[in-house]
Amino acid sequence: MSVYPTKLAIEGDDHLLIEWSDGRRLRYGFRKLREACPCATCREKREAPPAPANLLTVLSPAETQPLRVVGMKPVGNYAYTIAFSDGHDTGIYSFERLLELGEATQGGRQVEECNIQK
Numbered sequence: 001m002s003v004y005p006t007k008l009a010i011e012g013d014d015h016l017l018i019e020w021s022d023g024r025r026l027r028y029g030f031r032k033l034r035e036a037c038p039c040a041t042c043r044e045k046r047e048a049p050p051a052p053a054n055l056l057t058v059l060s061p062a063e064t065q066p067l068r069v070v071g072m073k074p075v076g077n078y079a080y081t082i083a084f085s086d087g088h089d090t091g092i093y094s095f096e097r098l099l100e101l102g103e104a105t106q107g108g109r110q111v112e113e114c115n116i117q118k
């Protein structure tokens with residue numbers, strides 16, 4: 001393992017921010033993370049053919065709420081499980097996968113970062 005998270009933070013209402021040991025700071029929209037859930041159930045759902053329009057799944061109350069990340073737990077030293085506000089928490093997000101999913105951030109928010117050692 002070469003790169004690992006050094007800091008996790010929730011940013012605003014809908015983003016997770018992860019700082020990595022190589023200095024990258026990546027953002028993750030909660031919804032995007034949830035949609036990328038790597039667990040078997042979600043993978044199957046994503047790979048299933050789209051339902052015909054008249055069979056569209058009715059949204060459960062949880063699905064109409066703004067989605068949030070409510071918890072993260074390390075798995076060994078290579079991944080996190082992420083718990084979402086819709087009750088789903090079985091996805092194991094490897095660091096590798098998280099590095100792929102993140103959107104790079106830069107500048108603009110450096111004011112709060114003066115305690116970071118260079």
Ligand SMILES: [Zn+2]
Nearest residue numbers: 037039042091
């Ligand atoms: Zn899942």
